[in-house]
Amino acid sequence: MSSVDMYLLSGVAVFAVCAYALVVHAHLIRKVIAINMMGSGVFVLLTAIARRGDETDPVPHAMVLTGIVVAVSATAFALAVVRKLHEATGHAYLPEEGEDAPPDGGGG
């Protein structure tokens, strides 16, 4: 197995581990971390792909750089919403399905 193959599998493993954690964990900060690292899994895959041939392919590198900036943007917003939700409800997790019944339905 070559180095590239190992990194390809590593990226897949990171993606899968984070997908599992995303579903299993309720705390939103853990979910945000899971999504962020899930993205990193894809980035590892892309960088490994860039390394396959004789020359390094710069296009996946550019994609990953773009992806890192997008990831930090999304993470920053997600964490801000977590804070807002915590301010409003005292919790940092989402109500389970069905519990979403509007507590503030009628206004006032």
Next chain:
Amino acid sequence: MASVFENTNWMLAPILVPLAAATVAFLLMGIRGEARRNAQNAVGLAAALGVALSALALWAMVSGGGPVRYELGGWEAPLGINLYADGLSVFMLITTAIVGGAGSVYALGYFSGREGEDARRKEDLQDETGSFWPLWMFLWASMNGMFLAADAFNLYITLEILGLSAAALITLGGTRMAFSAGMRYLMVSLLGSLAYLLGVALLYGSFGALDLATLGEAASPIPPVWAALALISLGMALKTGLFPLHFWMPAAYTSAPSAASAILAGLVGKASFYLLLRVWFDVFGGSAPPAAGQIPGVLGAVAIVWGAVMAMRQTRIKTLLAYSSVSQMGYLFLLFALVSGAAPERSFEAWGGGVYLVLAHACAKAAMFMAAGVVIYSVGHDEIPRLRGIFQKLPISVATFAVGGITMMGLPTSGGFTAKYLLFTASVGTGQWWYSLVVLAGSILAALYLLRFLNPALIQVPTAKVYRDAPQIMSGTAFVLAVFSVFLGLMSAPLFELLSVGAPFPSGTMGGS
């Protein structure tokens, strides 16, 4: 025939105009009060006009000379990024131009609530930070950018802009439910985009290109391509809200400010559906096994029934409409099953029917959410049991609901009729008659859930107190948009002609019904 419309730079206008407007509206956030609102309104309306004009220009260009390709930065694909406009792209642009334009006009009234003026009702939003216009402009630019994109990674960026700005529009609702619904939508959206990105990485790993046309030529039935198809379909089904991945939808559409609900339910879900269509037929067209289309088809059929049954059990107008969207989005996914049936000459009917429903549903559902917004603005809530007899006070909004309902039910002359009729005939024509039963059942169920609100609203009883009158522009815009959706069935000929430009299936058997 040298006209200004032949300049392909028009292709950038639907993207750059809202982006420039977003930047200006963002800078205007610094001003306070009335001045900011007026300035942002002017910028937003100018952008809406710009998008509408450029969509028309592209319509003329594409129907005159066929699909157009634009090399950004002067670089040829696959090295550079291309834009590409065919009939489907322009059709989607026209959809956003109509529904987005109406949404922009509606927002003028919706956010006009003056400070201190009986602000205890939740729908009395001030948009205190002035974020609505810049967020909406980013959202609009991302949708238009998606419709014109010809590059798999570029589509990823537009998806992310779409997800972030839509989530922020939901949290503008400002309630606890809005924060949790916005958070859930953000998670769903990020997960959907990541699944898409992983699919793109697999495609790049297999073929070394991101340009959709290059990928379409290269794609072959190999494991990475199947995995990419599965991941992209899953991600987009999640973002579109296909059963059973619709769990985020009711809370999101209900708790967003109604001006945003109209845009979200009308347009945002359709954008991810467009992406699925584009990738499914343009990239995976030859390499996906025909039976694969049965998976979205069957899920769509379940969604039609499940969404309608759930809609019947709701007690709020906006949740009823949200579940109605679950049901109506189900129709769109039928086309994946119907195009691959035993009669390939029916494929265009199925594909065109599904795509036409995108426009019809966008207009009708946006109008109905706008009407719900008028009700909440005037009465302070949208709980159906407390709205008995509301027709006496808010006749136009109840009428909007009824007129929009014609498309939901698929009754003649509405756009919904044209679309559902085509889906129906395609399912009979391709020997998949069971889908035609679902199409019919969905219409009957739609009538039942619409009556859940219309029935009590129309009875003559002493009715809820109207606290204040909503600006005329709100109820007026909603009504006009609903009426437009009813006449869409009569205007289908030019639109189907447009759709046939660069369509993945020959339109031979269908003149322009």
Next chain:
Amino acid sequence: MSFAGLVLDGLLALSLPVLAWRALSARDLYRAVILFITFGVILALAWARLGAPDIALAEAAIGAGITGALLLNTVGGLSRKNDKDDERPDEPTDRVGRPWRTRLAVTVPVTILAGGLAWAVLSFPAPVVDMPSLVGEAVAEGEVSHPVTAVLLDYRSYDTFLEIGVLLLAALCVWSLGLSAVRSTAPEAVSGSPVLAGFVRLLAPAMVVSGVYLLWAGTSQPGGAFQAGAVLGALGVVMVLTGLLVPSLGRGGVVRAGLALGFAVFLLVGVVSMLATGGFLAYPEGFEYGLILAIEFFLTFSIALTLTALFTTVPPREKGGGA
């Protein structure tokens, strides 16, 4: 490749999913964030091994550094609020709280996913398009010699343009929530410490110099607007933490203009080039190097400012507005 190199790659590749797993199942959130930052550092090392110094640099500064600081700050903010309320509603869900049946039900599809993906990535065919040589040919003819910079700001400049839009949008999204300032998680003694502030003052010029160097070097070697912006953004975060920079960063109008500047300049160059050459972002002959450097300069500034603003989350003060 040498045997030692192979072993090192194997270790790095193995430690990434392990660290991810440990970060996500860590007992408390602080620990989770520390492990997340460790993951980022290992990731940067892996990318250095994969011949991607550009990404390694960006990951270290943005992925591990700024994202880590964001997470620490949020965790700190939430737990402080809990201490005050004297109840910890987050406690029960802070750990893996699902019954084993649920977890098993999740494990099955995830295992299928992992297996399918592993099969897929190990059966990549030889690519149809030889992208590295396409880029190589274009770079040989162009004025920018570092391929990653050429891809980002020339061949795929439209992506980069939209991506700067994402950054601007993120700041807008955060501000739309109207959050109040989170005090730095650093203990009071640290945030007011003259020693630390003095140290940062000493550090700041060095970081600015390295940022400018990265920006300038980016046209011919690893580096560029993203790396420079990331380093300067990290400096901004440190300055806010030590109290050298107020959380609102300055006058509202100025901060807003600063955030939008990079995106606006990019848009303007695109439109002007459209008028000059007939193609959006098609730089006129001979202006390629200058325009790319100019765009990068403004991007660096806006990226650094936006990253700092995303950390503070406080909308800027408006004229006449309160604190």
